[in-house]
Amino acid sequence: MAEPVLTIRDLRLAFGSRRRQTEVLHGISLHVRASEKVALVGESGSGKSVTARLAMGLLQEAPTTHASGSIRFDGIDAIKGGREIARRRGNRVAMIFQDPTSALNPTFKIRGQFREVLRSGNPAISDADADRQAEAALAEVSIPDPKRALDSYAFQLSGGMNQRVMIAMALANRPALLMADEPGTALDVTVQAQTLKLMHELTEKRGTAVLLISHNLGVVREFADRVYVIYRGRIVEHGTTAQLFHEPRHPYTRALLAAIPKISGGGLPDLPERSPDFENPLIVHEGCGEPAGAIA
Amino acid sequence: MIWKSLLHRIGAALIVMVGISMLIFAIARVMPGDPARIALGPNATAEQVAALRAERHLDAALPVQYWEFLKALSRGDLGKSLYTNRPVTTDIAQFLPATLELCIISAILMVLIGLPLGILSAHFRGRFPDHLGRLIALIAVCTPAFVWGVILQLCFGYFWPIFPIEGRLLDSIPVPQGPTGFYLIDLLVAGNGAGFLDALHHLVLPALALAMSGLGQAARLTRSNMIDVYEKPYVEMARAYGFRPWRIATRYAFRPAFIPTLTILGLEFAAMLGNAFLVEKVFGWPGLSRYGVEVIIRKDLDAIVGTVLIIAAAFLIMNIIVDVLVSIINPRIRLAGGRG
C-alpha cells in the first residue's frame, strides 16, 4: 500500500487564553495515503474543519489556539505551523472552500489571483506563462471561455463557475493532497454533484490524494475510499466506505446514515442534538461517549 | 454609467452650494450690527456708512440682497475686499494656490504615512508594532494642528534647525510668476531646480503639521478595515494557497480594505482645508487661510463670504473626485449596469 502523505496523531486543539482554555479536539488520529480519497464526516461543530485547517498550518499563528500532537505532511512536522508548511500551501497541498464566491477576492480579477496561485508553485513564472497555464487549467474544468473567465471578477460569475475556478486553482500546481471543505455546500444540489464528480475525475487522473470534509454521508459514499466519522472532537468510527455503509458500528454513524435523504421519501429524520456546546454539553447522543473500537 | 452618476453627484453638489451661499449670506446679514458700520470702523462718518449701504444694497429686503449677490456671483464678481481694496476674486486667485499646494502635499503625506502605518498595525495585530502604531495614530488624531506646528517648529526649526519655519521660499529666490501659483510646479516649469528644492524644503514642516490628524485617522481606519477583511474567506483562501503574508497585507487584503477608507480620506482632506487656517498662521504661510483670518478679524464682509464659498466649493469638488475614485477602484460599482 502507498505511503501516507498526511499522518495526524493524537491531535489536540484548545481555544482560549493561556489561563482559560476549551479543548475542541481531543486526540484526533487519521492518515491519508497517496492518491487515496478519504472523507472526514461529522456535523457542524464536530471539529472537522479545524482539523483540516490545522493540517494546513492555518490556525497555529493565532495566539488563542493551542495545538499539540503530531501532523506529518510531506515529511515535515506541520503542528507548529511556520515556514515549512506555509511554503507547501498552494503547491503541495491545496484547499477548496465551502462558498467559492466568497473565497475569491472581490477586488481582483480571476487572472491576478490565478497568477499568484501559480507563483506560489513556481516563483519565477512569467505572466504570459502563468496566463497560458491558467487558461489550460480552466479549460480542463470545462469552463467554456477561459479567457473571458480570467478577465472576470468572482461576482460576475455564477457559483458553479467559481467552484470550477477554485478546483482549477487548487489543482494548478499538481498538489499531493487536496483538502475539500464541504465543497459546494453553498450551491444547489445539482451543481454540487457536478463539481464533486469533476473533482473526482481530475484527482483520479492525476493521482492526487483528497481529504473531503463533509456533513453528508450521502455525498461521501460516491466519492471516498475510506471514511472517518468525527463527533465532538473525537474520531468515533473509521473504515472503508463499504464497511461503514453496510455495518455501521457507532450509534452516531447510524444516526448520520439515517439522515441521508432517500428518494423514496419519508422526510429527514432529525438528529436529537445538532450543535453541541463544547463548554457544557447539554445532551450527549445516547451511547456516543466512546469510540467504537477504532480500526487502525 | 459612471457618467450618469457623476452628473447626479454634480447636480447634488450644486444644490448644496446654493444652500451654502444662502447660509453664509444669512449669517453675514442677519447677525447683529450694521455690516457697513462694522466694515468701515468706528471712525467713519455717517455719510460714508450710508454710501456703503447704498452701494451694497444693504437697505433692500433680504431676498433682494441675495438676488443681487447671485447676479454678481454669476458674473464672477464676489465683491470687493475692504482690507486689500481689491476684488475678492483677485485676492482669492492670489492666495488659493498656496493653500491648495499645502493641502495637496499634506494629503500625499497622509496617504504615504497613514496607510502603511495602518497596514503595519493590522499585519502585526496585538504585537509590538501594532501597539506602537496605534499610539502614534491616536496622538496624531488628538493633537490640534497648531500644536503640531509649534512642536515641529521647536524641534526642527530651533533645537535642530534643519527646516525653515516661515514662508514659502527663501528671499534670495525670485518668486515665480505663474502660470499655476503652485510654486513647486511653477519653479519646475521655469527650470529652477534649486528653487524647486527650496520650495519643497519650506513645505515639509507645515505640510507635516497639517497632515498629522488626517494620517492618524487614516491609520486607524486602515487598521480596522484591514482587520475586518482578514476575517473574510478570501483572505483565508489566499493563505491556504500560499500567498506571502506581506503580499496579502499590502495587496490582497489592502485593496478591499482601502475602498471604505478612501471615502473617509476625502472628509479628512476637507478638514485639512479648515486646519490650514491654523497651520498657515503658525508658519506665516501666505495662503487663503491666512487671508481668511485677516478678513474675519477685520469684519471684511465680501471677503469672508467669498473665502467660505471657495473653500466649500473646493471641498465639494474633492468629494466628487473621491466618489469617482471609489467607483473606479471598486469593480462592483464600476461594472454595475455597465454590462448587458
Added chain:
Amino acid sequence: MSEPGSPVIAKRSGSKAWQAYRSNPLSVAGLVIVAVIVFMAVFADYLTPFPEHVGPIGDFAAMNMGPSETYRLGTDTMGRDLFTRIIYGYQLSLIMAVVVLAIATPVGVIVGLVAGYKGGWTDYVLMRITDIFLAVPPLVLAMAIMGFLEPTLLNGMLAITAMWWPWYARLIYNVTRAEAQEGYVLAAETVGASTMHIIFREILPNCWPSILTKMTLDVGFVILMASSLSFLGLGVQPPTPDLGSMVAEGAKYMPDAWWLSVWPAIAILIIVLGFNLVGDGLREAFEAES
C-alpha cells in the same frame, strides 16, 4: 411600556460592559486622566497654587521664568503661574464642551430621528440642510460665524454648536434608517403606536450607545475646536485663561520661553487623548455587550 422584543440595553448587562471596558488598560488610563482633570478643574479654586493668577495680574518679580520650585511649569509674560492657568483653562474648556454638546446633541439627534424615520420630503429637506452644514469644513464655518460676532465665550460656544449638530443628525439618521427596518419597529407600527412613541420610546433607546460614545469622544474634539478658534484669536479674550490663546501667545516667545506654549499644548493633547481613550473604551464595551 417596555417591549420584551426590543434590544434595549439590558439591565444586567452593565457588568459585562464594564468588564470589557476594564480589560483594556488604555481605556482605564483614559478614565483616570479624565477623572483627575475634571476633579482639578472643578476644585481649581482650592487645588491650584495661585488662584489669583486667573486675572491679568501675576507676580511681576517672576515674569517669564522657566519651571522652578515655586512655579512648577514656569510663569508667563505677566508673571502668572502656568500650572494654575492651565487648570483654569481646563475648567473653561470643559464648560464649553458641556454646553456645546448639551445643545448640539439633542438638536442633531431629533433631526436625525425624524428624518430617518419619517422619510420622504421630511427626510430630503432635513438631510439636505444637514449636508449644507457638513459641506463646509467645521473650523471654517465656526470662524465665519465668529467673524460677525464679538469674540466672547458665549458666542464661541454658539459658533461651535452651530457646526456640531449636523454630525449627530447624520449619525442618528443612519442608525434610525437601519433600526426602522427591524422587526420591533414594524411590530409597534402594526399595533398602531404613535410616531412619537416609536421615535422616542422604540428607536431612541437603541441609539444611546452610539450617542454616548460619540459624545464622549466629542468632549475632546469640542475642546480641540475651541482651542483652535482661540488660537486664531477668535475665541475667548484675555485675561481669561484659555489653552488655545496661551499657545498662540507663547509662540511669539519661541524658542527661548518654550514653556509658554509647550505646556498648554501638551495640556490640550492630554485632555483630548483622555476623552478619546474613554470613548474608544465605551465603544468596545458596547460592542462586547451586543
